[in-house]
Amino acid sequence: MESSPLYRCFPKLFIHDEFILTCPFPEDTPENRKRVTAAADRLSALMVLGFRKHCPDIPCIAEPCVSAGWSKAMESRRLGDGTLSIYGIDD
16 A cells, blocks of 8 residues: 555565565655654554564564664664664664
């Protein structure tokens, strides 16, 4: 659905509890950072909803991260404007 923040994003890799998506916003602009952040936040929310469906009594957190390339060192960090920091660009 075009109104979804995940529209045009596609799964690239699944590693245990990590879902890695490719988002079609290659230029680092403020608008694209908002779009990528919205996609990461939506995926995070869907992961939590799916977990709660099967394990309703166990707390679940899915922290979204944005990166120019996959790294185990990534951390979820928000910038002052609320967008996610992009690992490999902002660090």
